[in-house]
Amino acid sequence: AAEAHQTDLMMTIMRYVLTEQSKNPESRGDFTILLSHIVFGCKFVASAVNKGEEQKKLDVLSNEVFIKALVSSGRTCVLVSEEDEEATFVDPALRGKYCVCFDPLDGSSNIDCGVSIGTIFGIYMIKDKDNVTLEDVLQPGKDMLAAGYCMYGSSCTLVLSTGNGVNGFTLDPSLGEFILTHPDIKMPKKGKIYSVNEGNAKNWDKAVATFVDKCKYPEDGSSPKSLRYIGSMVADIHRTLLYGGIFLYPADKKNPNGKLRVLYEVFPMSFLIEEAGGQAFTGKERALDLVPTKIHERSPVFLGSYDDVEEIKALYAEQA
Ligand code: AHM
Ligand code: MG
DSSP: HHHHHHHHHOOBHHHHHHHHHHHHHHHHHHHHHHOOOOOOOOHHHHHHTOOOOOHHHHHHHHHHHHHHHHHHTTTTEEEETTOOOEEEOGGGGGGEEEEEEEEEEEEEEGGGGGGOOOEEEEEEEOOTSSOOGGTTTTSSSOOOOOEEEEEEEEEEEEESSSOOOOOOEEEEETTTTEEEEESOOOOOOOOSSOOGGGGGGGGOOHHHHHHEEEEEEEEEEEEEOEOOSSSHHHHHHHHHHOOOOEEEEESSOOOOOSSIIIIIIIHHHHHHHHHHOEEEEEESSGGGGGGOSSSSSSOEEEEOOHHHHHHHHHHHHOOO
């Protein structure tokens, strides 16, 4: 009887998206089809990662898989991938109304030692279907319809938001299905972890240096924060979503725009963090307010629990 009860609760990712879609009477199922193709790409890459393909091959392979999966969905028109210099404009015969920006395999320096890596994606709608241009993907992050990532780690987890909270699904390899395991993820308002590449400290600005100093030597009598840094954005953000805290990839003297890419790293993660009750800040503004001018643009970013990001915002306000 206990097992029968469990099967009642089994929510696959496709059933979840279909249920969401049915709430919108105008929906014709295009988004569901697009998502099913993304989910297929994630399963394919998960299987390739598990087989231990070589790093270079895996990067290229993942990109090919996602490009093909997205084009063949018949629901996309402009694709931006971290692996391709130029955006891909889908053949008119196969065009649909969605634009997808993605990093097919982020954290590639971690592949060969078995550390978690992931795929990140953000989805926009085209503005004018008779006139598709690069402008369709150069939109502020707040105009995104959906965002997510898939983490290939000790288990394979897909975290998705369609603008109505954040849900996490874990791949059951024996079923080949992503099952809802983390419903309605909400971040703790304040966290006990900070996450940053401290090797860059000598080039930080004063706000970041002061913030990190306070994490180690709090002035209010509270306990110091713990440092956790994987160097794989998907894994660092996954932990931040579940446990709270703050992830920083700031600007520094050598890299005035930081390292992470706006369209397929900063925006999707900012979307998820906000949907889970946290904040995403660039050092100047709300990250989702940024309007990118080129597809591979970079931006500094601070992502995390609401109160922790408030602190870094206050330090930047003082510095200004
Ligand atoms: P990549 O696209 O070359 O893999 O770089 C992105 C990765 C992110 O996953 C991670 O947050 C960051 O680079 C780590 O950078 P660093 O090694 O400078 O700390
Ligand atoms: Mg990347």
